Amino acid sequence: MVYLYPSMLSAERGVQAGGTGFLVGVRSEAKPQIAYCYAVTNRHVVKGDPKKNGAGKAPVIRLNTHDGGTDIIPNAHWKVAPAGDDIAVASISFEPSLKFRPVLLERFMTPDLIKELGVGWGDDLFLVGRFISHAGKQRNMPVARFGAIAMMPDEPIENDETKFQQESFLAELHTIGGFSGSPVFISLPQDRYIEHPQYNLEEERKRSHRSWLLGIEWCNASFLERNTGMSGVIPAWKIADLILNDEDFKMQRKRADEKEVEQSKKSGIKLTRAAGPSQKTRAPERDDRIDIPIPTREQFETDLGKAIRKRKD
Structure with missing residues (x-):
């Protein structure tokens, strides 16, 4: 998880201000086993209130490290959704000291999956975020x-600050200030997805449930100054759209992929393959199985002749 703070000093002190974020991974086209990472949160978290000259902005990133501490990124270059969606994304470099697990794009809910899995009212959700009054001073x-x-995202919610008509799910999540930018996941039981061709695998049958990123929390709906318990959740595909289509992000990934390919060519490492065994015994235990070469006809006749030759007394 990512915590967002107004300044580096406030991040070091763990003050009760700011919002939440999370990390998304995009697999490299050159090496799918590695992923490029992006911090994701709301536009209003990192940019603040546009009506008040950016008051309340919290652009500084704090992440956990493996040694039990935190690392701070004070100057992340945030990109916001050009259409007006309340989303902000920053590319970050992976450091071995950081402790995190990004949400890969293949775990994003999509409009097609919504239809294919029958997602709708009452489906279980969970959110992971920052409870501002007890968030952890020295560690996230x-x-x-x-x-x-x-409610499904059939009718947008108006953003009070920007007047943008925001495509959103309505969710019973009872969030408060500080949870803005939190990832919201949908969890479905196995019988809802196991027949889907994408998930009808042996490893999936070992699960009882599976989760996907439904989207990002951005607001809570109030009535007569009371929190109704309803939260607005921007669909995950809006996040994917910004990450995949922003020209700067696309160029960064392209250059990084080219660098990976070039390094692989210069490494001088060649894969070595041994010829497969010509014959193998079928002993019950794998460790007892040995390779037995199949002799040529000439070798067989020579060996047979030696075996039947009479011994001299």
């Missing part, structure tokens, strides 16, 4: 909140 310590889909 997120909490989980649970709920369900209350």
Whole structure:
């Protein structure tokens, strides 16, 4: 998880201000076993209130490290969705000291999956985010909140600050300030997805449930100054659209892929393959199985002649 703070000093002190974020991974086209990482949160978290000259902005990233501490990125270059969606993304470099697990794009819910899996009212959700009054001063310590889909994203919610008509799910998640930018996941039981061709695999049959990123929390709906318990969740495909189609991000990935290919050519490492065994015994234990070469006809006749030759007394 990522925590967002107004300044480097506030991040070091763990002050009760800012918002939440998370990391997304995009697989390299040159080497699919590696992924490029992006920090994701809301536009209003990193840019603040546009009506008040950016008041309340929190662009500084804090992440956990393997040694039990935190690392701070004070100057992340945030890119916002050009259409007006309340989303901000920053490319970050992976450091071995950082402790995190990004959400890969293949775990994103999509409009097609919504239809194919029959996603709708009442489906279980969980959110992982920053409980601002008990978030962890010296280390990011997120909490989980649970709920369900209350309304599908058929009608947008107006953003009070920008007046943008934001495509959103409504979710019963009972969030408060500080959870802005949190990832919201949908969890479905096995019988809902196991017949889908993409998930009808042996490894999937060992699970009882599976989760996908439904989207990112961006607001809670109030009525008469009371929190109704309803949260707005921007669909995951809006995040994917920004990451995959931003020209700067595309160029960064292209250059990084080219560099990976070039390094592989210069490494001088060649794969070595031994010829397969010509014959193998079928002993019950694998360790007892040995390779037995098949002799040529000439070798067989020579060996047979030696075997039947009479011994001299």
